[in-house]
Amino acid sequence: MADAAPDREPWNKRIREKIAHPAQLDGMRAAFKTTLDRQEENLPRLPNLEERRKRAKEAREVGVRDGRLLSQAIERLRANKIRVLGPFSKNEAQEAILSEIGLERLVVKSKSNVTKELELAKFLGGKGVRVIETDAGDRIIQLAGLKQAHPTGPAVDLTRYDVAKIMSKYLGREVDPDPDSLTQVIREDVRQFIEEAGVGITGANFIAAEEGAAIILHNEGNAAECARRPIKHIIVASTDKVVADLEEAMNLVKLQAYYATGKLVTQYINIISGPSMTADIEKKTFYGMHGPKEVVLVLVDNNRSRVLDRTILECINCGSCLLRCPVYDAVGKDFGGPAYLGGRGAAFTAYIDDAPTAVSSGLTLCTNCGLCTEMCPVRLDVPSHVRQARRLAAGSGLLPTPEQKALVKSVRNYHNPWMQPRQAKGRWAEGLRLPAKGDVLFFAGCSPALLHPEMPRAVVEVLRSAGLEVAYLGKEEVCCGSTLQKIGEEEQFLRTAEESAKLIRASGAKRIVTSCPGCYRTLKEYHRYLDGFEVEVEHASQTLVRLLDEGRLRFKGVKAEVTYHDPCELGRLGGVIEEPRKVLESIPGLVLREMQESKARSQCCGSGGGVKTAHPDLATSIGARRIAAAQGTGAKALVTSCPWCLTNLRDSCKSSGSDIEIWDLIVLAKRSLSG
Numbered sequence: 001m002a003d004a005a006p007d008r009e010p011w012n013k014r015i016r017e018k019i020a021h022p023a024q025l026d027g028m029r030a031a032f033k034t035t036l037d038r039q040e041e042n043l044p045r046l047p048n049l050e051e052r053r054k055r056a057k058e059a060r061e062v063g064v065r066d067g068r069l070l071s072q073a074i075e076r077l078r079a080n081k082i083r084v085l086g087p088f089s090k091n092e093a094q095e096a097i098l099s100e101i102g103l104e105r106l107v108v109k110s111k112s113n114v115t116k117e118l119e120l121a122k123f124l125g126g127k128g129v130r131v132i133e134t135d136a137g138d139r140i141i142q143l144a145g146l147k148q149a150h151p152t153g154p155a156v157d158l159t160r161y162d163v164a165k166i167m168s169k170y171l172g173r174e175v176d177p178d179p180d181s182l183t184q185v186i187r188e189d190v191r192q193f194i195e196e197a198g199v200g201i202t203g204a205n206f207i208a209a210e211e212g213a214a215i216i217l218h219n220e221g222n223a224a225e226c227a228r229r230p231i232k233h234i235i236v237a238s239t240d241k242v243v244a245d246l247e248e249a250m251n252l253v254k255l256q257a258y259y260a261t262g263k264l265v266t267q268y269i270n271i272i273s274g275p276s277m278t279a280d281i282e283k284k285t286f287y288g289m290h291g292p293k294e295v296v297l298v299l300v301d302n303n304r305s306r307v308l309d310r311t312i313l314e315c316i317n318c319g320s321c322l323l324r325c326p327v328y329d330a331v332g333k334d335f336g337g338p339a340y341l342g343g344r345g346a347a348f349t350a351y352i353d354d355a356p357t358a359v360s361s362g363l364t365l366c367t368n369c370g371l372c373t374e375m376c377p378v379r380l381d382v383p384s385h386v387r388q389a390r391r392l393a394a395g396s397g398l399l400p401t402p403e404q405k406a407l408v409k410s411v412r413n414y415h416n417p418w419m420q421p422r423q424a425k426g427r428w429a430e431g432l433r434l435p436a437k438g439d440v441l442f443f444a445g446c447s448p449a450l451l452h453p454e455m456p457r458a459v460v461e462v463l464r465s466a467g468l469e470v471a472y473l474g475k476e477e478v479c480c481g482s483t484l485q486k487i488g489e490e491e492q493f494l495r496t497a498e499e500s501a502k503l504i505r506a507s508g509a510k511r512i513v514t515s516c517p518g519c520y521r522t523l524k525e526y527h528r529y530l531d532g533f534e535v536e537v538e539h540a541s542q543t544l545v546r547l548l549d550e551g552r553l554r555f556k557g558v559k560a561e562v563t564y565h566d567p568c569e570l571g572r573l574g575g576v577i578e579e580p581r582k583v584l585e586s587i588p589g590l591v592l593r594e595m596q597e598s599k600a601r602s603q604c605c606g607s608g609g610g611v612k613t614a615h616p617d618l619a620t621s622i623g624a625r626r627i628a629a630a631q632g633t634g635a636k637a638l639v640t641s642c643p644w645c646l647t648n649l650r651d652s653c654k655s656s657g658s659d660i661e662i663w664d665l666i667v668l669a670k671r672s673l674s675g
């Protein structure tokens with residue numbers, strides 16, 4: 001049975017254990033695939049999805065930034081006879097809920113992430129209040145003492161046999177491992193508690209400020225029972241749940257259902273705007289007719305008000321970002337904070353808890369690939385928050401990891417992360433007679449120059465064959481700083497970027513050409529940190545396409561069937577998707593076979609974000625999945641255009657025993673000059 005790993009065990013040991021027992025995550029992977037397939041199937045029924053995402057993003061932006069909306073919501077909720085308490089810190093919220101429970105000793109509760117954040121069941125249990133989770137998945141993990149694996153499918157990583165074992169142990173009798181009977185057993189178990197409990201606790205997916213209403217989504221009907229049957233209903237919600245009105249909430253409801261489960265709507269949508277009431281006799285108001293007499297809303301701030309980059313609060317907790325996250329696929333629910341999962345969870349933990357908890361939640365595992373952003377209804381920039389959280393951890397001396405520290409020291413001393421003397425950097429260019437100044441500067445990058453010298457050489461030779469001469473800084477070229485920024489070393493990044501920019505400016509370059517996607521994206525962003533840095537930056541594949549279009553470049557031919565792996569930094573994040581394909585298509589004899597996950601949705605190779613350095617086994621385990629996908633196309637070679645992908649995919653071939661060849665795009669282009 002998949003069990004929660006001990007929190008403080010070193011990550012690389014935990015990763016090796018996960019890799020050694022891949023079947024442990026099969027249940028989760030199968031469940032995620034079902035959701036992805038359903039998303040795909042229902043996509044045509046959401047023709048205006050992009051419009052909805054845009055609207056949702058705007059609604060969430062206002063909700064988390066505009067304090068007036070929260071004030072309006074509180075005022076309207078109170079006018080609707082909902083008692084609003086808070087906003088509170090974690091301890092205050094726990095105490096307030098305990099006080100609201102009063103003398104009751106049994107509480108039924110429906111799914112709510114914020115109550116997990118508050119560790120509410122544990123806290124109330126310590127005070128003699130029995131809390132029964134009523135959602136089937138939550139009840140299973142409650143009984144087994146496990147961590148949830150998905151915000152809306154907490155037990156997706158467990159098999160029917162795991163569940164049967166848990167229920168048999170709890171009930172003290174053998175329970176049949178048949179999903180129907182198991183569901184029946186859980187239903188009967190929670191039913192009795194729902195009948196008995198005097199207090200029901202639920203979360204709220206959204207709070208509509210204009211109407212003063214809480215919106216609760218669920219499939220099992222249990223949240224409605226928790227909200228309706230007991231005499232008192234306590235809603236626990238974080239302050240970031242507020243949206244302008246019910247119209248905005250309904251758009252989010254639709255997206256929440258689609259992104260969490262692939263469905264277009266959940267089975268139940270409860271809108272609660274006050275206690276149960278009637279005024280049918282002489283218009284005299286009577287509360288507690290068929291539902292609770294009292295509804296209390298406990299607002300939780302728990303350090304949200306001190307979060308500077310508010311975008312992280314726009315999350316609607318659908319869990320879609322986990323479905324294709326390469327790290328989650330490799331290590332499962334260990335990746336993420338105690339209450340919130342994946343990269344977003346690890347980063348959020350740094351904001352609301354502390355940096356040590358974030359590091360033990362896997363803050364260093366994220367490859368910064370951006371697939372989560374692609375999968376997210378509100379396009380949350382998770383990689384940027386991971387980098388911000390890493391900066392916080394670096395500020396507390398917790399990061400970088402020991403392996404990454406050597407890299408940082410090397411950049412400081414040698415201007416490259418590979419602990420190579422500075423003069424080694426220009427060796428690949430020996431004999432090419434490249435000038436140090438010129439309009440077009442070739443930025444070789446540390447990894448191509450020192451680990452794959454055939455890459456920069458191929459760029460220069462292909463460009464030269466088209467009549468384009470480039471300048472090169474030689475051994476003076478300074479690291480662009482890309483990896484420093486990814487691992488949270490912001491100060492060293494800025495110093496390095498300044499040095500690098502000074503040399504680029506002195507070269508007189510108006511345009512930079514590079515074949516490294518990390519350098520490409522980082523140099524393109526220099527203008528954000530360095531005043532007046534206005535040099536145009538191009539990836540070598542873009543330059544080649546221009547030369548092909550101008551008729552200055554022609555390939556003879558290479559007979560091969562290949563597939564193309566989009567490096568995350570170049571494709572999804574850098575927007576250079578079609579150009580490498582155009583280069584491949586212009587090589588006579590070459591057949592391109594696309595992998596299913598390609599272009600903006602390309603799967604990560606596993607090496608980015610400092611992961612190759614800090615967690616090499618994780619990097620190759622993720623890479624092996626990409627290799628398997630490439631082999632599935634029947635191609636004989638995988639072509640890519642990034643030195644990190646090249647290294648990691650070659651390592652992954654070795655570790656997985658694959659014989660597919662890994663080629664660099666421009667090196668292939670160079671080969672095809674001569675046919």
Ligand code: SF4
Nearest residue numbers: 325343366369370372
């Ligand atoms: S950036 Fe990639 S590795 Fe990091 S959390 Fe997002 S999907 Fe996962």
Ligand code: SF4
Nearest residue numbers: 315316318319321376
């Ligand atoms: S970050 Fe986006 S995809 Fe992930 S849970 Fe939040 S809203 Fe959903």
